[in-house]
Amino acid sequence: xxxxxxxxxxxxxxxxxxxxxEIRDYRRLLESAIKGIAADAPIQAxxxxxxxxxxxxxxxxxxxAHARA
Numbered sequence: 001x002x003x004x005x006x007x008x009x010x011x012x013x014x015x016x017x018x019x020x021x022e023i024r025d026y027r028r029l030l031e032s033a034i035k036g037i038a039a040d041a042p043i044q045a046x047x048x049x050x051x052x053x054x055x056x057x058x059x060x061x062x063x064x065a066h067a068r069a
């Protein structure tokens with residue numbers, strides 16, 4: 001469990017500028033933070049919005065990769 005899940009630092013660059021590994025790691029960090037706090041915690045919604053943005057970026061990258069193949 002994270003010591004202070006509300007302190008999930010934003011990535012050093014916008015999501016679209018992160019490497020595949022950086023975005024994967026940021027996703028894992030957000031997922032851990034979400035699991036580590038109560039479902040009714042006020043920060044929960046903000047963390048989920050960030051995770052949704054990460055998932056959308058990953059989906060977009062997958063879509064682009066499949067379009068090139």
